[in-house]
């Protein structure tokens with residue numbers, strides 16, 4: 001224990017409250033919360049940050065992050081972020097949204113805030129399902145993937161194709177940074193942190209809209225063990241959603 | 248709020264209702280306006296897009312009314328005076344977030360320049376969104392302070408004072424107008440805040456509330472939310488809201504009484520319908536009928552006590568609305584069944600003539 005404490009910094013950043021998560025074991029949200037918290041601490045912007053939690057499993061983010069956080073109606077965080085950023089342009093404003101929130105009910109809001117080049121940061125958590133409501137099909141559910149509303153697996157003729165948000169937003173001129181990462185293994189966690197940092201720096205430098213899509217595990221709704229879920233992200237999900245800096 | 252303030256003899260300028268709404272909002276300190284085009288209130292966004300940037304304020308045309316009201320939510324939680332306007336179908340789209348604004352107790356101003364429905368209806372003025380505004384068009388147990396201007400001057404006056412009223416109670420304020428009032432031209436006096444509100448100018452200073460999210464510099468982090476899951480906490484929150492609503496009921500009711508001193512029959516009407524009713528009462532008085540008008544200015548809180556006390560003195564009530572009977576339900580409740588309450592309505596797409604109301608009045612007395 002003493003040795004590892006010297007090698008790694010395990011103390012939580014000041015941007016995280018000493019609270020217990022309500023997330024299921026193996027869920028990726030906790031890791032992503034921590035990444036966001038570390039980046040905000042490292043950039044020294046905690047006291048001028050306003051975060052926007054989604055409707056979804058991450059709705060309680062304000063109980064975990066130790067800075068100002070609000071919660072928007074389902075899908076509307078980019079509009080709320082716009083309303084904050086326009087009147088407080090020197091604050092750091094970010095949204096944290098799931099794939100149902102961002103890519104289904106809130107598609108108009110994300111596309112138009114991206115297209116306006118709104119100077120905000122978006123953390124988009126893609127777990128290929130609706131976690132909070134019990135594992136229904138999301139716009140990002142893979143073809144053939146079973147969910148509680150695709151018991152026979154997602155089929156093209158009934159449900160269409162998984163929505164590739166980064167690829168969809170890439171041509172928009174207001175979008176200045178786009179990356180797809182995952183938190184399925186330590187190396188990918190490190191890469192995600194780098195991308196999230198870039199996305200916040202983009203806002204600090206007033207460059208425009210930045211979004212990081214993070215492939216994340218939902219072992220309970222996927223009916224897998226946490227380890228199987230990590231493996232599934234690496235081996236299956238990334239085939240539909242390839243990782244990398246997209247823009 | 249003072250109405251019919253005749254003491255101030257300042258110069259009047261001709262102005263359209265929708266423009267007066269903008270001028271009032273700007274004079275009232277509006278920091279940010281968000282909106283999406285819809286007739287009959289397109290003048291608001293056009294005028295604001297020109298005027299707001301001139302004084303360094305925010306104008307943004309949103310991709311939908313859903314977004315507009317959520318941008319209002321964002322600016323309101325950042326402690327700024329935010330406003331949106333729309334007409335009936337667009338206001339329907341905003342209902343979910345109005346519920347969130349009430350749940351989160353965020354002050355803001357929403358103007359509905361009503362048109363006929365249901366559905367797309369048409370673009371003529373209407374009063375068919377009374378229920379939606381005062382009974383809660385969104386989900387949950389909430390109330391929205393609703394002001395009904397009956398002319399261009401009041402479009403200006405109500406927009407001017409509504410931000411402070413919203414802030415006083417941390418609650419959205421709805422200005423429930425209609426396409427006729429929005430489109431018509433009348434002389435307007437560009438009054439100061441004090442002369443409308445009857446308050447000191449100090450009241451107009453921006454307060455720095457202790458709940459705003461603007462970064463936690465020098466203080467503990469804050470959260471603004473409407474999801475309240477802790478055991479018993481939501482019920483507590485709702486009791487708190489209920490006490491606030493009761494406080495508003497006791498302190499903010501506005502009603503205009505016209506020729507009621509000796510009246511034996513009262514027309515109850517709000518907004519544009521009250522304007523037509525005024526002419527109907529002129530005709531009735533000429534014909535020797537002692538008629539008067541009770542005009543609720545706040546539709547919520549509704550002037551229940553005022554109507555109840557008047558019903559002791561009169562024989563009959565006629566409610567005139569440009570819908571098929573919405574406020575009439577509240578008048579019947581308020582009158583306690585002591586006098587007959589009759590109704591004349593014109594649904595979306597129509598407007599009364601004074602003669603039409605007068606003829607009806609004659610029939611019922």
Ligand SMILES: Cc1ncc(C[n+]2csc(CCOP(=O)(O)OP(=O)(O)O)c2C)c(N)n1
Nearest residue numbers: 055056057074098099100101129130131132
């Ligand atoms: C208007 C509205 N519709 C539906 C819901 C129910 N709802 C809550 S969370 C959610 C989906 C969340 O899924 P996602 O955004 O993928 O986030 P996750 O829970 O997987 O992190 C839904 C549909 C709601 N709260 N509001």
